[in-house]
Amino acid sequence: MTAWTTDQLRTIIEHEDLFVSPFREDGVTYGTPTQTWALVVDGKVYVRAANGKDSRWYQAAITQKAGRVRVDGVDYEVTFEDAGSDDEAAIDAAYEAKYGSAEESFAVPIMQGEGPKGASVRVSPR
Numbered sequence: 001m002t003a004w005t006t007d008q009l010r011t012i013i014e015h016e017d018l019f020v021s022p023f024r025e026d027g028v029t030y031g032t033p034t035q036t037w038a039l040v041v042d043g044k045v046y047v048r049a050a051n052g053k054d055s056r057w058y059q060a061a062i063t064q065k066a067g068r069v070r071v072d073g074v075d076y077e078v079t080f081e082d083a084g085s086d087d088e089a090a091i092d093a094a095y096e097a098k099y100g101s102a103e104e105s106f107a108v109p110i111m112q113g114e115g116p117k118g119a120s121v122r123v124s125p126r
Contacts (some may be wrong), residue, residue, distance in 0.1 A: 002125050004045060008076070012038050012045055015072050016102070020047060020123070022060035022067035022080060030067055031060055037111065038071065038123070039094040045123040046083055046091050050107070052115030061121055069123060076125055083120035091120060 004012075012018060018038035021030040034057040036047040049055035061067065061080035068075050083091070092112045099108050110116065 004043065004125055008125070009040050009043065009045070011072050011074070013040050013098075016099070017071070018045075018047060018123075019070040020057055020061065020067065020080075020121075021069070022057060023064040024060070025064075027064060027066075031057065033070060037095070037099060038069075039091060039098060041087050041090045041094050044087070046087070046094075047121050047123060048091070048111055048116040049119035049121070050110060050116055052119045055119060058119045058121065066126065079124045079126045081122050081124070083122045085117075088117060088120070092117075 016037065017035050019033035020036050021033045023029065024031050036049075039046045049058035053059070062082055065081065066077075066079050069078050070076070095108050095111050099105060
């Protein structure tokens with residue numbers, strides 16, 4: 001597994017949206033891009049599924065473990081893995097810091113809720 005570059009992390013930090021496209025069941029075709037909010041915590045990139053583990057993109061990401069993401073018009077080949085609860089508090093704080101004063105601030109408590117917390121995904125370049 002490779003690491004995100006400083007420039008890539010900066011781009012993710014500076015842009016609100018990251019579009020995830022896990023592979024479909026065939027392991028070759030990318031799924032429909034789904035808009036998420038990406039966070040960087042200690043050099044790692046995280047996204048959460050607003051609809052929790054029932055989210056189709058989340059299920060595909062955890063099952064297929066790979067796909068691509070797009071941020072600022074650039075696609076990156078990535079791996080997806082369940083983030084677990086190790087960085088849960090830091091991810092919550094990152095949502096507040098990045099989106100708490102934005103127009104979308106109403107959604108921050110949703111993303112800090114139990115459903116989305118249980119559907120946290122770490123995204124790594126491959």
